Amino acid sequence: MDIGIFLDRDGVINEVLSNRVKFVNKPKDFYLLDGVGEAIKKFNGAGYKVFVVTNQGGIGLGYMKETGLHAVHEQMAKDLEGYGAYVDDVSYCPHKPHAGCACRKPEPKMIIDLAKKHRIDIKRSYMVGDREPDIVAGKQAGTKTVLVGNRREEANADYYFSDLLSFSNWLLPN
Template sequence: MKLIVLDRDGVINEHSDQFVKSPEEWIPIPGSLEAIAQLTQWGWRVVIATNQSAIGRGLIGMDTLNAIHETMLRRLAEVGGRIHAIFFCPHAEVENCACRKPKPGMLLEIGQRFGVDLSQVPVVGDGIRDMQAAVAAGCRPWLVLTGKGRKTLASGLLPENVTIAEDLAEVARRLTESP
């Protein structure tokens, strides 16, 4: 099984320092939905792993998060894309949970649920926490330069063996062109 894990904010949709708090604030990055459709059509199972501390901070409730995700799934379906599962950490950073990236908890759970060898799983993110979680879980980290990606690259804090791509569309092209 070909499995890819995507962060949400900054990879699929525009990043917001004030958090995405409504379906109306969920704005796809140009080409991201088509990239997921391309991956889907090439037999990849696409899974999201996203920190959603807006819940733990009391900025949104589960009903709002579900509405945001329903909007994303509907928009994806319109272009032939599919998300196979959405994993999220609802905790604020101060809660020190095992699932919040940069800890590998969400990724390890994804590996267990899907029964895959994580060493073959690309994890695509735009932040240092995404890269750290991918490395800690033994995955293949990919940094996209959308969202916080350029700032993350400029930080000089990237772990070794991170593959860099302009955006999710480039990731999809590279993964579907290689044997």
């Protein structure tokens, strides 16, 4: 069984609530965070499977359509390709916040479903997020958890790093 690196998207892979962009509803609003391409390439090269698990309540709220989300993810793939990096699969929750669905983080369904689909050893895998719901979802799924970024939430993560590249350098020190 493979090991998975499950990544939240907004705030882990790309900018959100920054000077350039508030929310990512169009491909032109998608900006990779510094070091993300290098980090994902490192995971790829070490044989880890890389997944994106993202709440996209903007669909349920009517701010974007699923076709728009797919276009954003195509932009993400294109940007990562420039670093020789790739994501193995993407799972997203299109429901409104507080809709009570089983897939929206902090619920673990997206992680568990991807792990089953791709034969991932969940106990040896990592969920990386920038907010408490990401960490709770990872813990409920049974992964190790990593909080990245400068928000100091009471997230109770297993590990804390400033960004994805710092985590990848710790996990894969060469």
